[in-house]
């Protein structure tokens with residue numbers, strides 16, 4: 001972790017070993033930097049403290065990042081960039097926003113509709129078999145969608161799969177058309193997913209027969225944009241091969 005006061009005045013005195021005792025979410029290099037930063041940090045310390053109590057719950061989420069990507073990167077075998085480059089996805093389309101060098105040159109004008117993968121690796125058409133009672137892991141998901149386990153699509157699909165998991169948590173097992181034919185999701189505070197909206201097309205496979213309307217709300221949504229909402233009628237496309 002970096003010193004939370006880095007770049008705000010005097011240079012850091014060393015590694016950030018002092019944690020804020022209350023929230024435990026930020027660290028400082030020295031007591032001087034901690035004191036100097038307090039006027040800023042006190043505005044968010046309480047919120048962070050609450051959020052940190054939920055860390056265990058969040059870690060339990062089955063549909064976060066693909067294990068392969070996080071393991072490789074945590075163990076320093078790879079960087080995000082090399083992981084993507086090996087798969088010909090570095091600074092390409094929706095993958096552009098998965099590393100810092102790509103994200104810095106992306107704009108909201110870029111509509112990224114495709115996976116930029118061969119169809120073998122991605123879910124670009126309806127499922128071959130109906131969705132199982134419940135998906136518990138990426139492995140369940142990949143098997144159901146007939147995608148090889150080394151496909152990197154989980155890196156982007158964690159957005160719609162997290163929505164799916166949220167429905168499981170509130171006890172809605174399978175949304176069937178008899179119950180409701182329209183599902184309206186209010187999605188708060190989207191950032192880079194605004195540039196990866198095509199992946200939400202997968203909600204159609206997860207909630208078959210239901211018309212899905214995603215309403216995006218948050219400061220990152222550009223004014224006058226068409227991106228405030230979408231209704232998914234199409235799966236994200238792939239390179240035709």
Ligand SMILES: [Zn+2]
Pocket residue numbers: 003004005006011012013028029030033
């Ligand atoms: Zn510092």
Ligand SMILES: [Zn+2]
Pocket residue numbers: 020021022023024025026041044045046048
């Ligand atoms: Zn704090």
Ligand SMILES: [Zn+2]
Pocket residue numbers: 080081090091099100101102
């Ligand atoms: Zn990169």
Ligand SMILES: [Zn+2]
Pocket residue numbers: 115117118119120121122123124125237238239
């Ligand atoms: Zn495809």
